[in-house]
Amino acid sequence: MPRCGRVGRLFELCLWLLTKNIPRYISDIKPLPPNIKDKLIQIMSFQGQITDSNISEILHPAVESLDLRSCDISDAALMHLGNCRKLKKLHLNSAKENRTSITSEGIKAVASSCVYLLETSLKRCSNLTDEGVSALAIHCRFLRILDLGGCPGITDRSLRALGDNCPQLRSVDFSATQEIHMGHCVNLTDEAVEAVLTCCPQIHILLFHGCPLITGADFPPRDHSEQVKTLRDVACASKSDLKWSCHLAFHTEISPPQNGTFPPLLSSVTRCPTLS
Incomplete structure (x- = not known):
């Protein structure tokens, strides 16, 4: 085996052993160089080992990406990101249950x-x-991509702020923005959708299933019909969901509601000759 291959495997083995004994060696991690810390961050993130108590030892100022989806952290951990001024990607998603320990303060x-x-x-x-x-x-x-799905505290104020300040926004899986996912953000209204489409001209995908206050009643579809090309994964729990999908989408993938049946929608569909 080439020498470089042996060294690489030895390095990976040392990192693996280190992550298995983090409490014992935590004080030795802070002085490590950034390239080694990056490897540790990757391994520990995947294994869910980054916590409020050890994150300050692991981070370094040049960190550009941090995935904490599997880690049990709170606002206390986010306070330590102040020195990571080059950070470009931050993932705090909760894959299954709600993450209540992250708030607006963090x-x-x-x-x-x-x-x-x-x-x-x-x-x-x-x-x-x-x-x-x-x-x-x-x-x-x-900011280009923002996922706010399942954040019930979000209202029109958030969308107005994004529309006013983030012209690069491409995806709001709630940005240049091309996709918006606002599913189950129950306090959003037609006004928020209108504001985003007006202020973020690069949005092409709009998702808003489970938003009961969005009716589409006052929305002028002609102004944005060329802008929004696709509406995906619409759970048609009401006529208004499909009404919007018809106005805004050239191609729609419709998922059935939880009860497995669709409401009477034929009259809405017949007005959408461009749907495929």
């Missing part, structure tokens, strides 16, 4: 320091409010 701390953020995932951070999203919009003006 997100505000991140936003004020990590102004070069391009991608932020906050799915199911159920205690997030407009205050946190507004801070992201104001400070992180390069």
